[in-house]
Amino acid sequence: METKWMRVAAALDDPEGLNNDPAILEAAAFLSRGETVAFPTETVYGLGADALDPAAVDKIYVAKGRPGDNPLIVHIAEKRQVDDLAKEIFPAAERLMEAFWPGPLTVVLPAANRVPRRTTGGLDTVAIRMPAHPVAAAILRVTGIPVAAPSANRSGRPSPTTAKDVWEDLAGRIPLLVDGGPAGIGVESTVIGWPQGRPVILRPGGISPEELQDVLGEPVELDASWKASVDRPLAPGMKYRHYAPKGQLYLLRGDLDAARAEIVRRATDDHAAGRRVGVLTTAEGRTAYPPFCEVVVCGTRRDLATVAAGLFSALRFFDHRGCEVIYAEPFPPEGIGWAILNRLIKAAGHRVIQVPRAT
Ligand code: AMP
Ligand code: MG
Secondary structure, eight states: OOOEEEEOOSOTTOHHHHHTOHHHHHHHHHHHTTOOEEEEOSSSEEEEEETTOHHHHHHHHHHHTOOTTSOOEEEOSSGGGHHHHBSOOOHHHHHHHHHHOSSSEEEEEEBOTTSOTTTTTTOSEEEEEOOOOHHHHHHHHHHOSOEEOOBSSOTTSOOOOSHHHHHHHHTTTSSEEEEOSOOSSOSOOEEEEOTTSSOEEEEOOSSOHHHHHHHHSSOOEEOHHHHHHHHSTTOOOOSSOOSOOSSEEEEEESOHHHHHHHHHHHHHHHHHTTOOEEEEEOGGGTTSSOTTSEEEEOSBTTBHHHHHHHHHHHHHHHHHTTOSEEEEOOOOSSTTHHHHHHHHHHHTTTOEEEOOOOO
């Protein structure tokens, strides 16, 4: 299959121009006839298809090589579309949609019968989000259909934050790629659900647990299955390999200086054994490592959003440099740090190296 790459020409702050942009009209046309389209959102690039058409949704799973029981998020342009997708809208979900839509928050609600089980990965709940990115919003507005869209990467790879990343993974596997420049936040949406009636963060993301708690006025739990791996390193049993670079990634945990010393020690051994070593750090750690390390500076610790924004492209960069072993510095479990840790723990296949904490 030939993949068509179309760049959005209209200014992103011109909704009328976007409504008539050739790339956006083409995307809407492809989606309406049951094809897949990759497009930018404010989190990462997504691979979309008509959420109500099982045959169209199937093409997403095939292109990505995604396991069929991994559910998709349905993207909408207007809040009233939730009524068509969900059987019931909890009052707390209503408040969150009001506060954070359009934006990087996905709510999981009981699915209406018309939503194919192919879209929900066999579940009787459906995940719904209204993206804020002007290109995503325009495509959804012009098609008018709800669009199922996971991240536009091959399953298991780091999520794509530029059109070039999508091309790297999916060229020849999808008919259309809409290039709208880099995605902004860099990690996926926060997914929240009410599995036992209480709010649970099923995946940390662009909206922090603290922000959700502020709106709901009640504590919001983090899903136990991955929270455990933050608390307890080397927890086994993750279902899928995810976000992973080709080299073996290790995440450090504990005091930053102790972690850096441990990384230098291990990297020296790796280097002596002939392995190419990468280190994921921030502006603060630029000069903290020996010259044989491939050091990737990802944002600054003064603003963890900058780390999130560069995280996936940093992981891809290690691949381009042929790193066989990669060490990631520790990050604090707070704000968007939860999302950074979640992605790094998964990318590391739960290989977490504990060093002493700061005293
Ligand atoms: P992706 O868009 O590739 O980042 O993947 C979507 C993710 O959303 C899934 O892997 C789940 O973590 C979450 N998700 C989607 N639908 C549901 C659902 N019905 N229940 C729980 N989690 C969901
Ligand atoms: Mg994904």
